[in-house]
Amino acid sequence: MPERALQAVIIPDEDKSLESLVRNIEAAHRLGIEKIIADPVLDPVGHNITESVVRYYEFHRLYPQVPVFLGVGNVTELMDVDSIGVNAALCGIGVEIGAGILSPPNSATRHRVPLWNLKGLRR
Numbered sequence: 001m002p003e004r005a006l007q008a009v010i011i012p013d014e015d016k017s018l019e020s021l022v023r024n025i026e027a028a029h030r031l032g033i034e035k036i037i038a039d040p041v042l043d044p045v046g047h048n049i050t051e052s053v054v055r056y057y058e059f060h061r062l063y064p065q066v067p068v069f070l071g072v073g074n075v076t077e078l079m080d081v082d083s084i085g086v087n088a089a090l091c092g093i094g095v096e097i098g099a100g101i102l103s104p105p106n107s108a109t110r111h112r113v114p115l116w117n118l119k120g121l122r123r
Contacts, residue, residue: 005035006032006034006035007033007037008028008033008035009037009038009039010028010038011024011040012024012041012055016041016043016052017055018055018058018059021040021059022059022062022063025038025063037066037067037068038059038063038066038067039068039069040055040056040068041055041071042070042071043074044075044078045075056070056097056098056099057096060099067101068101069103070101070102071103072086072090072103072104076090076104090102
């Protein structure tokens with residue numbers, strides 16, 4: 001049986017700093033994890049969303065070769081507004097900050113948006 005490469009989604013420490021995300025990625029490489037996806041963590045509106053978007057942008061600018069995960073659930077699930085419009089806006093932001101993987105919310109029934117919907121918005 002062929003050996004499979006280790007893979008992981010890497011997040012920053014509790015402080016959510018760019019520096020801790022980079023440290024964690026470097027530690028994962030030292031442990032032999034070859035395939036890495038970075039998740040700088042998107043914070044909800046009212047809880048430093050702007051800082052988190054800047055963190056995504058800065059990470060992608062410094063490490064364009066590392067795939068970036070953007071989980072939009074932290075924003076969509078905590079807003080009582082049109083989730084399709086919010087996802088469209090987040091998708092546009094995701095494109096600009098280099099996110100290659102967009103993940104919709106999956107726990108709140110009223111905000112559930114299929115992944116294909118986000119894929120369509122990204123094109």
